[in-house]
Amino acid sequence: MAQLTLAIGNRNYSSWSLRAWIALRHLGVEFTEVVIPLDQADTHEQIDRYGPSGRLPVLRVGELAVWDSLAICEYAAELTGRGWPRASEARALARSISAELHSGFSNLRALWPMNARARNRRTAMTAALAADVERIDEIWNDCRRRFGAGGPWLFGTDYTIADAMYAPVVLRFNTYAARVSDTTRWYMATVLEDPALQEWLSAARTESWTIPADEVG
Ligand SMILES: N[C@@H](CCC(=O)N[C@@H](CS)C(=O)NCC(=O)O)C(=O)O
Structure with missing residues (x-):
């Protein structure tokens, strides 16, 4: 399987990035991370290299882009078989x-x-x-x-x-x-x-x- 890369915004301010990042961590998914500072002149140019929505977080798995924090969490849940309560x-x-x-x-x-x-x-x-x-x-x-x-x-x-x-x-x-x-x-x-x-x-x-x-x- 291709390596996973998670593009996130500033850790101090990017609440959506934290959701995806901490879910991957807790589910034991291996990934590398790239921080793209928000609110800079080239923020959108940088985000566009990872996904199409103009927003962070984005998870890249080779050519596959998964964007939106909840979609990334769901992807990780499918990968690991964990993440949602069993009952x-x-x-x-x-x-x-x-x-x-x-x-x-x-x-x-x-x-x-x-x-x-x-x-x-x-x-x-x-x-x-x-x-x-x-x-x-x-x-x-x-x-x-x-x-x-x-x-x-x-x-x-x-x-x-x-x-x-x-x-x-x-x-x-x-x-x-x-x-x-x-x-x-x-x-x-x-x-x-x-x-x-x-x-x-x-x-x-x-x-x-x-x-x-x-x-x-
Ligand atoms: N519903 C999206 C929201 C993502 C979002 O709004 N991300 C903010 C950072 S926390 C963003 O990328 N903003 C970039 C901008 O507005 O320039 C998700 O769950 O991932």
Whole structure:
């Protein structure tokens, strides 16, 4: 099989890149990575060398391009036979919450951009942002209550694509000090202690680029 190359954006700001990267890491997929800094004059020219959407992440497997974080996670799940819960009901919930994240939470995305190395940022709380935070808190409580008993992740023992999808949300909640339930705080601690996430954060701290529009609070 051809070698896998994952093209990602700045680790500090690219939440979609983190999802694909951390899923591949947890599923034990071997890959090399290429960082393409966002918001530069040649960003799109560089992205175009890997995939057609003008967006990162993109996974290249020889001539094959797989773009969009969720499609990359699905590709990795097919490759490894892992990534989604084994039980049908848990798998359906994991897919539902991953899709909900993928297509929703626009207020959270806009008002609390991922800024992995930033701490103690504060922004005005709006009703729409509070609703997104509450809904995510509810999702994590629901998963942990129904399927989390065996281990620390949303669906218990095994790290799933749902955990990967929500990893950048944990970073946002941490940066902007979201008010959340005890269960969510506990789940956030699990995610923040994850060695793979720690590796991503260490690399993010060494990046010199800043994107002023994403420096809020
Ligand atoms: N739905 C896509 C979204 C990808 C996306 O918006 N990526 C951003 C970086 S986080 C990007 O490539 N932006 C490039 C640009 O806007 O110039 C996915 O899941 O991969």
